[in-house]
Amino acid sequence: MLRIASLILDNEIKDSFRISRLDHSIYNEGSLISVTYNRIFIIQEGKGSVIIDDKEFEINSKEVLLISKGQIFSFSPLTTLSGFEISFGDCFWEKAPASASNCKLLLFNDAALHQKISLQEKDFIELDPICKILLIEYLSDDYPNKLDAMAAYLKILMIKLANLAPSYNEGIDDFDNQIYRKFLELVSTEYHQMHDVLYYAEKLLMTPRKLSDISKKKSGKGAKEIIAGQIIAESKRLLQFSAKTIKEIAYELSFSTPEQFSHFFKKYTNTSPLDYRKIFVNIGR
Structure with missing residues (x-):
């Protein structure tokens, strides 16, 4: 906290x-x-x-x-x-x-x-x-x-x-390394709309399990964790720096309902979106 x-x-x-x-x-x-x-x-x-x-x-x-x-x-x-x-x-x-x-x-x-x-x-x-x-x-x-x-x-x-980031500077021509880099690039541009590992796995022509195994090997985090990390990082930025409502943020990040977004956010941060935003309101942001 x-x-x-x-x-x-x-x-x-x-x-x-x-x-x-x-x-x-x-x-x-x-x-x-x-x-x-x-x-x-x-x-x-x-x-x-x-x-x-x-x-x-x-x-x-x-x-x-x-x-x-x-x-x-x-x-x-x-x-x-x-x-x-x-x-x-x-x-x-x-x-x-x-x-x-x-x-x-x-x-x-x-x-x-x-x-x-x-x-x-x-x-x-x-x-x-x-x-x-x-x-x-x-x-x-x-x-x-x-x-x-x-x-x-x-x-x-x-x-x-x-090119110095972990897993980037070794084995640049290695198959797993190429897949991991493509996966990160896809997540960086599409996480707003796509949250499922299956979507990225199909884009990369492999099974979700194989993609998660490669991700775990390269970063210590599974594919699901990496996608969630991108969503949480962007959620925090929007809660801190934008005037958008929690409902608007939820829909911008492709959650079905504000409640689904709140549950997801609390699962990974141990606090609700509303309580997280209040912290920064209290210090004048």
Whole structure:
């Protein structure tokens, strides 16, 4: 259950984009931050831990943390990070070339699938100069199309990260890996309408059991869990950031009735949609 008293809103940022260099930055606050912007922490050196949506992750050197809009996170006291922190909103991402859209969907539609990505030394060597160039652009004086230039660099970074995500960077030509990637791409674009594993299995020309086995092997989660994760993540975003009624959200996500949606949401979050929304109304969102 969320500690409402310690829940604070993300600070608003100019142009919906920010990048900062972390140099042994120490996080002493234990407050929970409700995320308005998608966040990427590229960690060169780090120690401590972070809690994201009630799940705790140990922080190590040479890794990436992904936190998506609508998630809630908090660093443990005295957590120390060196590297880069990047925050971007949906309106900024729209400036990025459309060819990178799938990468953003795969990484951030349900960030819980790829919350933490371990890096090899060679991976960090590839990512570090991209981040440095992006930081230089961000700190430079404004000029025409500056935001477009930064969005282009963000696109490159996102493509690199998508290919480093667990199960993506090994055996790219492996049959199971190809199926898993296609499954995630399908779910990312069709979960609003299609909730059944059978639908995706038929699209991929296999049985639901086979699809679930591949999904479990690649992510530790069955196909049904992955679909549900996408729906829950989007439900949380709609409850936090939209003025739509619970009934409207239920129908937008293709539930037969608001009651069916409420039962589904409570099953996976242990709270009702109404009570979840009240948390954010109480802190002024």
